[in-house]
Amino acid sequence: MATPARSKRMPQEDRRAAILEAAAQVFFEQGYAASSIDAIIERIGGSKRNIYNEFGNKEGLFTALITESADSALAALSVERFAGRNLSEILLEFGRRLMAIYMSPALIGVYRSIMTEALRFPELAKAFYDKGPGRASGRLAEVLEEAKSRGEIQIDDCNKAADHLVGMLRDNLHLQVILGLRPPPSPAEAEALVASAISIFLHGIYGGDRRPAPKERAQ
Amino acid sequence: MATPARSKRMPQEDRRAAILEAAAQVFFEQGYAASSIDAIIERIGGSKRNIYNEFGNKEGLFTALITESADSALAALSVERFAGRNLSEILLEFGRRLMAIYMSPALIGVYRSIMTEALRFPELAKAFYDKGPGRASGRLAEVLEEAKSRGEIQIDDCNKAADHLVGMLRDNLHLQVILGLRPPPSPAEAEALVASAISIFLHGIYGGDRRPAPKERAQ
């Protein structure tokens, strides 16, 4: 009834992907507990047997959805080690990628739904954190550690500083998007936000006697 | 059966408070959709009529809980205008308060539950944001604007910078606490985090030719 065009058979992979896509729409909008298997299956037609055959039960579908969404969204972070340009450019590139990831619909949905379910799915919450924000911060800390060892920056605890920068990039804007109070930023907005965050991270806000950074317009 | 000592009547205020406390335990742990009125009433004894008489329905109880929790947790932000000491001390004091608020069990619970329900309760989400993170950022922007007008700092967009600082203070640690991956920080930890975030915000991480801030040990 919903999509009569889909009455034919489907290769297993496509079916699995279709289920996950529909599950994303429903779970990420309504949350795990308020979502029904029926609502998911309505979007793609077919019967619930497909879901139960493929994922076992509702929990299995949810964990698969969270895991795969987080994995695919976060894959962009580990493509290569950042080229050995200067720290400012490395951080800018890192920030751009992280911002794009955080604002992607998939990850917004993951955030929205995993907060409430974290206590019910502790391993899932840990996996999400470790592969996502935790790893981002870890990678960043490595970069900072290198720069520190070259004497380029002064910083006591690189892990803490990395957390701070990640937090800056995920500031109130991210929260507003998750809460549905505003749409994700345009590329230009995102770029400006990344630039201003990185600029503050590198130079702070005191206007005293610091040298301007090479070719950076602060916001 | 649960608490037989409570078989007598109760002043309305106490009962209302008891309901909200029990609702906080249940809603903040399980989320709105997965929580049942029965589970709430079991914690305090009595019957569901108490809840329906006082709050109308489940939605009414939830919105009252979120609103009052956010209000009381965030009241500490608007007590007085910060004394006109130097910017560093003002920000430190601001950061301490904000950190304490963010890590309070009440606000952790609000965060946990409102993310998923934001799309179902848009006005509630907006009220929460405006009274909470939005106002924190707004107050901070005022402080920065003053310092800017005194020529103390150099900054283009004070609102953006304020968002960044608020984000720094609410970084991966906050996320880990919400996800239940670690307990809230001890006062000493919190103080160290605030200090390092503010230090970066003020001075950045470049170790060049900046003067050290007055009496600040960065972390």
Place this chain on the structure above:
DNA sequence: CAGGTAAGGTAATGTACCGTACCAGTCAAG
């Protein structure tokens, strides 16, 4: 102390939904 009112308790109503069973139609192989 009697009687009334409103709150508190109990049980019922109706619904939603997870997970499974059943049947009929469909595709692929032989």
Place this chain on the structure above:
DNA sequence: CTTGACTGGTACGGTACATTACCTTACCTG
């Protein structure tokens, strides 16, 4: 064409839950 595995559609068992109807009890007023 026949067979058989699989799938779509639907219905069902069992349960949980929001909300309400109805009864019971406590408190207040005169």
